Amino acid sequence: MHDIHIIGGGLAGSEAAWQLAEAGLRVRLSEMRGGGDNTPAHESDRLAEMVCSNSFRSDDAENNCVGLLHQEMRRLDSLILREADRHRVPAGSALAVDREAFAAGVTSAIEAHPNIAVVRERIDALPAHPTIIATGPLTCSGLAAAIAAETGSDALAFFDAIAPIVHLDSIDMSVCWKAARWDKGGDDYINCPLTRDEYHAFVEALRQGEKTEFKEWEKDTPYFEGCMPIEVMAERGVETLRFGPMKGVGLDDPRTGRWPYACVQLRQDNALGTLWNMVGFQTKLRHAEQVRIFRTIPGLQNAEFARLGGIHRNSFIRSPELLDSELRLKSRPNIRFAGQITGCEGYVESAAVGLLAARFAIAEQRGETLAALPVETAIGALLNHITGGATAQSYQPMNVNFGLMPPLPSRFRKADRKKAFTDRARGAFDVWLADQRETIPA
Known part of the structure; x- marks a missing residue:
């Protein structure tokens, strides 16, 4: 028996599984690779395999929005950032990793967790129980057809x-x-x-x-x-x-x-x-x-x-139209979406949305509510873009960036604006985290 079903063992699904399991929930993690199926891009059946690059981009939390996102995820005990830090390789101010060692580290942590059952299976239908769909941009045809049938519209797509x-x-x-x-x-x-x-x-x-x-x-x-x-x-x-x-x-x-x-x-x-x-x-x-x-x-x-x-x-759904503020499918609230299938772009962004989907699910299982993350934070800005910051008609994949945050007062000089964004974000994150101590898993 399990409390939450996760479909997809990429970065988002692995992060979500870890967050849920650490909170004491039982997780079934379904991954089709290793069960007789594969994708056109993956080379192994390891969880959290990095396909396009080995870089999580800038790790500068003072002047770069993705570096700020790294910092916020570390503060929320992200498995993906933990393993990235363990297996990093020289890349200047960027966080790059030995991709094979990184995927092996994530896989080992997930498979060893007593609250996670990794099942190598393909899922072609939308489950009726609490589920997080984190199948990424290469969702199998059966599940993609089920999502399209439920939402009444075709998924958008782009090439990667x-x-x-x-x-x-x-x-x-x-x-x-x-x-x-x-x-x-x-x-x-x-x-x-x-x-x-x-x-x-x-x-x-x-x-x-x-x-x-x-x-x-x-x-x-x-x-x-x-x-x-x-x-x-x-x-x-x-x-x-x-x-x-x-x-x-x-x-x-x-x-x-x-x-x-x-x-x-x-x-x-x-x-x-x-x-x-x-x-x-x-x-x-x-x-x-x-x-x-x-x-x-x-x-x-x-x-x-x-x-x-x-x-x-790559395919992704019209998230601003289909998902609520907690990443639930409006027509089927038992289902949440996470990762690149939501239209976020980038490894770390995918993992961040997986973390968020899990934290929302944890609060829901406990009969609590996780307060909305401030849009001034990197994670909050990314969530806002996915769930309402863009119109469904113009929605396109997006990396986290300062442009997703509310503008700063005009008094800041151009040279100081990036630092001002990150200072404001850290302050907002500190307040939010302090207010959520009872809801955020230890």
């Missing part, structure tokens, strides 16, 4: 692309050098410099390279701006990449003492430092084209790829 990973020993370090932009983080990134001619030749190769062809039903699906394929950016203009993932500013090439015209950065992907992720290089190029074109990058002429890039279709 995966960046390649390169073996360190195949990178020519006589051409590349290690450094972080503006020297923030020491030598946490490998930098591959391009001259003007090399850059323009590379952009043209991206434009001409053979791409993955989409099925008919995929052709009108929009990309999420935060995960745009590199060749799609190239098609927007010859200088687009040089002001995006290939910008050379803040990187002093030790051979010239100057910034390169353009630069490709690689970020460490595992604790051993043997694998490096091409930052911002999500792609829908065919695999043979990736090898051919990416080997024209100086320093990567002999690159060996541990994984090539790819693309998959």
Whole structure:
């Protein structure tokens, strides 16, 4: 017997299961991977597998909204942040992890918890008992059809692309050098410099390279701006990449003492430092084209790829229309949604919404009410965006950002505004947490 059923063992489902179990509730966690099914993007049956990148982005809680979100989740005893901190790898001011060790750590913690039963099974219908659906953007067709039938509308969709990973020993370090932009983080990134001619030749190769062809039903699906394929950016203009993932500013090439015209950065992907992720290089190029074109990058002429890039279709629901303020499906209040299927974007955002869904469910099981989180906090702003901060018609996937929070008084100088947002958020979070001591699980 269980008190709460969770469908989906990604970051949101794993976080939700942990929060519920730590509060003393019995959890059945259903995960189809490992039970005979898989997705087009996953490579293992581990819980909380990170597919696109190994980075949780900035860990700066003073000047960055996602760093603030990290801080708030740590204060709420997040399993995902705990394991991320345990398995972090150098990445400047970002929180990046050894993705295999991280997923193994989460899986071990979940499977060892006495209040959690992990069942490798596929769920194709909406349960009648208390449930959190955290199936992510690759929800199986049966459950997706059940959700569509219940809500009376099709899920929205977008494409998400995966960046390649390169073996360190195949990178020519006589051409590349290690450094972080503006020297923030020491030598946490490998930098591959391009001259003007090399850059323009590379952009043209991206434009001409053979791409993955989409099925008919995929052709009108929009990309999420935060995960745009590199060749799609190239098609927007010859200088687009040089002001995006290939910008050379803040990187002093030790051979010239100057910034390169353009630069490709690689970020460490595992604790051993043997694998490096091409930052911002999500792609829908065919695999043979990736090898051919990416080997024209100086320093990567002999690159060996541990994984090539790819693309998959992500789906999410019209949350502002379908969910209430506690992430419950309005037509079926026994069901909550969490993670990327709600339309939040990003690993840490997905885990945060899983944490929230669990905390709301815990309060409900106890006959209590969890007070709304202040919209001035990172978690509260994210929840507000999902459940009412945007119209259903214009709703799109969104990373947490200061733009989701109420504006600051105009008296703050532009240089001080980010710090002002985080100071205000911490104050609001402190007050909310103190008021919820009886409801928030220890």
